[in-house]
Amino acid sequence: xxxxLNVANMCSHLQNASKARLGITSVKNCKFNLHLAMALHRSGxxxxxxxxxxxxxxxxxxxxxxxxxxxxxxxxxxxxxLGLKYWEGKPVLSNARAISTPKRVLTADIxxxxxxxxxxxxxxxxxxxxxxxxxxxxxxxxxxxxxxxxEAVARKTGGVLMCRVS
Amino acid sequence: MSVAxxxxxxxxxxxxxxxxxxxxxxxxxxTSAPRSSRKSRFRNVKAEELGLLRPExxxxxxxxxxxxYTAEEKETLKAKYSPEQLEALEAGEKAVDPKDMIIQGRLxxxxxxxxxxxxxxxxDPRYDLKPTLESTPKxxxxxxxxxWIDNYGQKMMxxxxxxxxxxxxxxxxxxxxxxKESTGQELIDLTADExxxxxxxxxxxxxxxxxxxxxxxxxxxTGPEFMTRAQAMELDEAIDTEWKKxxxxxxxxxxxxxxxxxxxxxxxxxxxxxxRLHSAEAADLGKVPxxxxxxxxxxxxxxxxxxxAGKFQEIKRLTGMSxxxxxxxxxxxxxxxxxxxxxxxxxxxxxxxxxxxxxxNGRLGLGMAKSTEPGVAEETAQMLxxxxxxxxxxxxxxxxxxxxxxxxxxTVVELMARPPGFGLRCPHRIFExxxxxxxxxxxxxxxxxxxxxxxxxxxxxALTNQPDPEQIxxxxxxxxxxxxxxxxxxxxx
Numbered sequence: 202x203x204x205x206l207n208v209a210n211m212c213s214h215l216q217n218a219s220k221a222r223l224g225i226t227s228v229k230n231c232k233f234n235l236h237l238a239m240a241l242h243r244s245g246x247x248x249x250x251x252x253x254x255x256x257x258x259x260x261x262x263x264x265x266x267x268x269x270x271x272x273x274x275x276x277x278x279x280x281x282x283l284g285l286k287y288w289e290g291k292p293v294l295s296n297a298r299a300i301s302t303p304k305r306v307l308t309a310d311i312x313x314x315x316x317x318x319x320x321x322x323x324x325x326x327x328x329x330x331x332x333x334x335x336x337x338x339x340x341x342x343x344x345x346x347x348x349x350x351x352e353a354v355a356r357k358t359g360g361v362l363m364c365r366v367s
Numbered sequence: 368m369s370v371a372x373x374x375x376x377x378x379x380x381x382x383x384x385x386x387x388x389x390x391x392x393x394x395x396x397x398t399s400a401p402r403s404s405r406k407s408r409f410r411n412v413k414a415e416e417l418g419l420l421r422p423e424x425x426x427x428x429x430x431x432x433x434x435x436y437t438a439e440e441k442e443t444l445k446a447k448y449s450p451e452q453l454e455a456l457e458a459g460e461k462a463v464d465p466k467d468m469i470i471q472g473r474l475x476x477x478x479x480x481x482x483x484x485x486x487x488x489x490x491d492p493r494y495d496l497k498p499t500l501e502s503t504p505k506x507x508x509x510x511x512x513x514x515w516i517d518n519y520g521q522k523m524m525x526x527x528x529x530x531x532x533x534x535x536x537x538x539x540x541x542x543x544x545x546x547k548e549s550t551g552q553e554l555i556d557l558t559a560d561e562x563x564x565x566x567x568x569x570x571x572x573x574x575x576x577x578x579x580x581x582x583x584x585x586x587x588x589t590g591p592e593f594m595t596r597a598q599a600m601e602l603d604e605a606i607d608t609e610w611k612k613x614x615x616x617x618x619x620x621x622x623x624x625x626x627x628x629x630x631x632x633x634x635x636x637x638x639x640x641x642x643r644l645h646s647a648e649a650a651d652l653g654k655v656p657x658x659x660x661x662x663x664x665x666x667x668x669x670x671x672x673x674x675x676a677g678k679f680q681e682i683k684r685l686t687g688m689s690x691x692x693x694x695x696x697x698x699x700x701x702x703x704x705x706x707x708x709x710x711x712x713x714x715x716x717x718x719x720x721x722x723x724x725x726x727x728n729g730r731l732g733l734g735m736a737k738s739t740e741p742g743v744a745e746e747t748a749q750m751l752x753x754x755x756x757x758x759x760x761x762x763x764x765x766x767x768x769x770x771x772x773x774x775x776x777x778t779v780v781e782l783m784a785r786p787p788g789f790g791l792r793c794p795h796r797i798f799e800x801x802x803x804x805x806x807x808x809x810x811x812x813x814x815x816x817x818x819x820x821x822x823x824x825x826x827x828x829a830l831t832n833q834p835d836p837e838q839i840x841x842x843x844x845x846x847x848x849x850x851x852x853x854x855x856x857x858x859x860x
Binding site: 288293336 | 768769770784834836838839841842843844845847
């Protein structure tokens with residue numbers, strides 16, 4: 202089972218990459234990272250998500266080519282390649298912070314998640330979590346996969362709070 | 368000790384005294400082959416060897432290059448020069464020995480050699496000293512504009528008239544010359560040289576033509592070559608046709624430069640006139656008209672006597688606002704600090720003021736000024752604040768977009784959007800800023816350092832750096848909806 206620590210690493214790496222104005226970056230290929238990357242892509246933070254070997258794929262490849270099949274032989278070399286977005290000289294994704302840590306996993310039920318999404322600070326079992334600000338997104342690991350908090354509220358599922366991104 | 372020693376080195380010590388080259392050989396510092404000795408590569412040929420110094424040869428050369436004046440030449444010189452000048456010439460000739468000239472003198476063939484066939488009417492800067500001209504500085508006359516324009520126009524007209532008449536005269540002269548050359552008859556009185564002179568300087572026509580007209584009339588009466596009427600008609604016609612040809616040429620290939628005034632003529636029109644030409648010292652300036660009327664600090668009639676001191680003139684010009692608008696702005700000094708500049712003469716105390724200005728409707732500016740006079744500092748800071756006014760983004764014209772925070776040094780200011788009717792529940796400086804900017808609902812927190820100046824700066828930064836939902840939506844490619852607006856069916860601002 203992959204650790205949720207990978208998400209924390211991914212968050213800080215994404216912040217660094219966007220500060221450096223990189224067009225494409227890669228993170229470790231694991232389940233949490235992949236699902237989070239897909240959720241971020243759905244929310245419009247990434248231009249593309251692609252799983253490939255150690256060499257960076259071209260932007261065209263990321264959009265059109267069928268990704269390489271993962272086998273036992275190549276799984277260790279696989280990376281998740283993420284296309285970063287910029288608008289008017291500013292990164293679309295500039296802040297990414299992990300919420301849960303392996304030691305302090307924060308979960309929110311539907312009510313709590315609703316309050317958080319509406320922007321109110323909410324006391325959870327592990328501590329108080331500030332509500333979402335303008336333009337902020339929170340990603341929740343639910344039984345239906347990693348969802349944006351608004352999606353999760355719409356589907357009426359709670360789960361582990363992974364990270365907040367803006 | 369080795370026995371196998373070359374004999375040369377054994378004898379070297381004895382031979383060394385006789386050697387001319389030093390025992391230590393000089394190290395070669397370049398790769399080219401050394402030259403055996405410093406000798407000219409060309410054999411010197413002396414004048415003696417060529418036989419040039421033989422007396423008969425020198426005499427021949429002297430006769431060819433520096434001959435004595437012949438009797439005829441002396442006669443012509445006498446005709447040209449006065450006896451004193453002639454004497455001076457002879458003395459000059461005697462002073463220089465032609466032998467010296469042959470041996471020591473060098474005939475110049477460089478391009479700068481003086482050309483002695485001249486009458487010294489023109490200064491040549493290559494070998495003539497510049498004469499010191501006595502220029503007379505005079506009182507400068509400053510004409511007013513209409514007077515100047517009148518004078519200038521008249522002058523230009525005069526110049527153009529004169530140039531045009533000169534041009535026509537030149538054309539006439541050319542026509543006459545052509546007729547003279549073609550007919551070959553001596554019907555025209557003027558010689559070719561005279562015609563040339565007139566063409567070079569059309570002023571001369573007065574001298575040649577008008578002065579000679581009177582005696583000409585007498586001459587024609589008594590002279591043997593009396594011009595018949597037919598001849599005169601013929602001549603007139605010939606000149607007429609040539610003249611027309613010349614005129615058409617002028618019209619076709621008209622060189623405007625010929626008629627236009629030269630730079631010298633234009634210079635003459637300057638304030639110092641021709642004096643500028645010669646004198647580096649400009650003439651006395653005289654009484655300069657002064658700056659009366661150039662500076663407009665007097666009251667603007669638009670202000671209705673509200674700003675007689677002209678305090679708001681500059682700010683009006685910079686912002687383009689009327690005095691009434693500027694007066695209606697909310698300005699306030701928020702922070703006053705007493706600062707001192709430590710010099711060797713002691714502390715120079717002054718007041719530093721940070722002021723804000725806002726129109727109460729979404730514009731806010733920050734100004735900072737320092738002066739030894741507190742009043743001046745305050746006023747200047749307020750003016751600067753008015754100049755620096757920037758639009759502040761407001762949500763529903765009452766609060767800010769989301770929560771923003773800014774940090775200046777150790778001061779962090781957090782501003783939070785609040786619902787309608789919440790009011791301004793914030794520190795007093797931020798309260799003033801919000802009031803000036805037209806924000807009515809806000810909460811603020813200064814969790815760390817509460818430095819007055821930094822908190823004002825940080826609050827201004829936070830207010831001007833609010834996120835823009837439109838831009839976020841475009842960046843993510845998502846549709847962002849204001850839920851409040853949807854809930855109230857758009858019945859909000």
